[in-house]
Amino acid sequence: MTTRTAPQTHRHATQAGRAAYSGRDVLQATCLQGEAALTAYAALCRDCVFAPAQSAQWVACWARHCNADIVVATLSRRHRPVFAVALEVVAHGSAKMACLVGGTHANGNFSPVVPAAAADIGPGDIKTLIRSIRAARPDIDLLVFERLISVFRGSPNPLSRLGGAQSPNPALAVDLTGGFEAVLARASGKRKRKKHRSQTRKFEAAGGFRRLRAENRLESERLLDAFFAMKAERFATMGIKNVFDGTPVQDFFRELFGSEAHKAAPAFVLHGLEVGGLLRAVTGSSISADSVICEFGAIAGDELAFASPGEFLFFDNIREACEQGLAIYDFSVGDETYKRLWCDIETHHVDIVLPLTLKGRASALSRRTAALVKRRVKATPLLWEAVKRARRATRGSRET
Structure with missing residues (x-):
């Protein structure tokens, strides 16, 4: 992966489509980029639970060496951040994809959340978060959250509210x-x-x-x-x-x-x-x-x-x-x-693919189809062994 230059720092707070009030404070969504995003993310992590690949250290280190185009979307209650997702923007064919920082190196993913707030974050709140990303970065065609843990240290994963499909590989x-x-x-x-x-x-x-x-x-x-x-x-x-x-x-x-x-x-x-x-x-x-x-x-x-x-x-x-x-x-x-x-x-972790544009829909279909094929192949021992033999025979041929 080549290093990319981060876009100019931009802040966007969406005002429409908030989660419906249901006896609790309405959550507000914010989207940051550049150094401001990394600083805010590090501050939030001090009060949260998160998996290692979503630590502030991991995200900042990846931004320095692999991809500086990082987007941090945050949900706040009474101006206090309670949940955040750090994403890197990468090319996926002709489309632009925002995925969890680290790509395939990030496993068992659980983004930082304040434990007391985790159970209260609903699907509507996550959709509000997604709208803030779309408003801040209309060039992103699809969002990809892969290998998500449903529960981490007793807290439910807010992203799991979106459903998703089982990851091809177990942990x-x-x-x-x-x-x-x-x-x-x-x-x-x-x-x-x-x-x-x-x-x-x-x-x-x-x-x-x-x-x-x-x-x-x-x-x-x-x-x-x-x-x-x-x-x-x-x-x-x-x-x-x-x-x-x-x-x-x-x-x-x-x-x-x-x-x-x-x-x-x-x-x-x-x-x-x-x-x-x-x-x-x-x-x-x-x-x-x-x-x-x-x-x-x-x-x-x-x-x-x-x-x-x-x-x-x-x-x-x-x-x-x-x-x-x-x-x-x-x-x-x-x-x-x-x-x-x-x-x-x-x-069994969860994969979520969310297209945001027409181009993103085609890209999402490609990813979902590939994941489905992987799951079926790996669930069939004879077929999976045949695939591994073919890989060894061709020594890394991209066509295989």
């Missing part, structure tokens, strides 16, 4: 209730411990090993350099487009994780498994009040890949999350065998 997580011993008891613990001991012997024989956490920017850079190389090789082998390719996206992750590395309680943290002095597995995670979310992970495709260094690292990551008293270890979006070996929580 898998581990319930950490009872601590690590209880987790193992629910997930073939005897077999996992035996394999972990076997891996330990193999790694010791290969020159010794250590699990490390990036604790400064230099260590963060080293782990990310290794991760980007591992992921590029893996995606090429699978025939999948590398979503981590390109300087803007990589610089985004370098700042996001590097700026947190020195903190005692980082919001974004990198872990690595080093064997024989070389990094063999890397994970990048976000930390919230009660959970850790694995945002990404990769392993080196070298002579030790057979020993599953990624599984070894996940074993210790999950154990550490239990020791820290967290409630959930979330593997995030994607249905993979290594996740199923641990997970006892399956969540």
Whole structure:
């Protein structure tokens, strides 16, 4: 993605079409752009609950490195903001689309909302919010809210009031209730411990090993350099487009994780498994009040890949999350065998596509059709395996 220049800061407050008064204050909608939008969004986040990919840090970092065309739409009660959505404007074919900041890197999405106000925000309020976006940015053809969580830390997601369709990929997580011993008891613990001991012997024989956490920017850079190389090789082998390719996206992750590395309680943290002095597995995670979310992970495709260094690292990551008293270890979006070996929580996120113009309707139909095909293919194991074989055979052909 190329960096775009933000349009001139603009403010719009819609006066028509407010939510009907029903024993509560009417919510007012405001739409901001540019630096004013980022400043207002950061201030709101201090009083809200939100998922990591909707944090002020994530949004500002993405604006600096990937796309400066950010729109922040806010609902306020008595001039106090209670809910906001940060969107980036991107091209979708010949149309312009506003989507949650970060694109496919943003998962388990929940925009900032004041907990006490979350249940009171209705469909009419969200429609008022959308009208404010249309008035401020008539060039936007469609709005896309993907991979939405319905409930986060006890608060309902206001965007879910719009309905939507099930996302093609589930999100898998581990319930950490009872601590690590209880987790193992629910997930073939005897077999996992035996394999972990076997891996330990193999790694010791290969020159010794250590699990490390990036604790400064230099260590963060080293782990990310290794991760980007591992992921590029893996995606090429699978025939999948590398979503981590390109300087803007990589610089985004370098700042996001590097700026947190020195903190005692980082919001974004990198872990690595080093064997024989070389990094063999890397994970990048976000930390919230009660959970850790694995945002990404990769392993080196070298002579030790057979020993599953990624599984070894996940074993210790999950154990550490239990020791820290967290409630959930979330593997995030994607249905993979290594996740199923641990997970006892399956969540289906919601996708919402809202066309705003005639051009947006055609684009929305294209997205909905593609999502429907993905859901059906992934629900049919034989067909999904055939697709993966075709990808590998063509090594990333765009036509496939």
